[in-house]
Amino acid sequence: MSIDIDKLSxxxxxxxxxxxxxxxxxxxxxxxxxxxxxxxxxxxxxxxAQDGERVIGVVTRHNRKSVTVVSPDGVRWNVAPGLLQVxxxxxxxRSAPANVVLLPKK
Numbered sequence: 110m111s112i113d114i115d116k117l118s119x120x121x122x123x124x125x126x127x128x129x130x131x132x133x134x135x136x137x138x139x140x141x142x143x144x145x146x147x148x149x150x151x152x153x154x155x156x157x158a159q160d161g162e163r164v165i166g167v168v169t170r171h172n173r174k175s176v177t178v179v180s181p182d183g184v185r186w187n188v189a190p191g192l193l194q195v196x197x198x199x200x201x202x203r204s205a206p207a208n209v210v211l212l213p214k215k
Contacts, residue, residue, distance in 0.1 A: 138174065145171050145190040153196040154178060156188050165196055 114122065148154060148168050155165045156178070164186065166178035175187040 141174055141190055145176055148176055148190065148193055148195075154193045155196050156186070156192045156194065168193075 112125070114125070117125065148171075150168055150170070152168045153165065154168055154176075155163045158164045164178070164180055166180040166184075166186065168176055169179050169185075170177035172187060174189070176190050176193060178186045178188050178193070180186065
């Protein structure tokens with residue numbers, strides 16, 4: 110599809126720009142959402158902090174653009190899903206920290 114922008118009025122160019130920006134935003138949010146769905150609530154994950162250290166925590170919520178992770182010391186982090194990695198050492202929910210309540214299965 111080819112659009113000859115030389116024939117568009119200023120108003121039409123503004124409208125086209127707005128539609129392009131909205132479409133790009135939608136595509137970015139869709140990619141973030143797909144990445145976000147790789148992580149389950151209660152799953153143990155890690156991400157790199159600004160100082161280069163790893164922050165380990167548990168996924169507690171999926172937000173619109175980020176994932177909320179709570180570290181063992183109770184600090185809440187809103188992290189872009191692209192920065193998260195699954196914590197491989199955490200394989201059994203029964204070895205979860207004491208502040209995690211396990212619910213019975215139906």
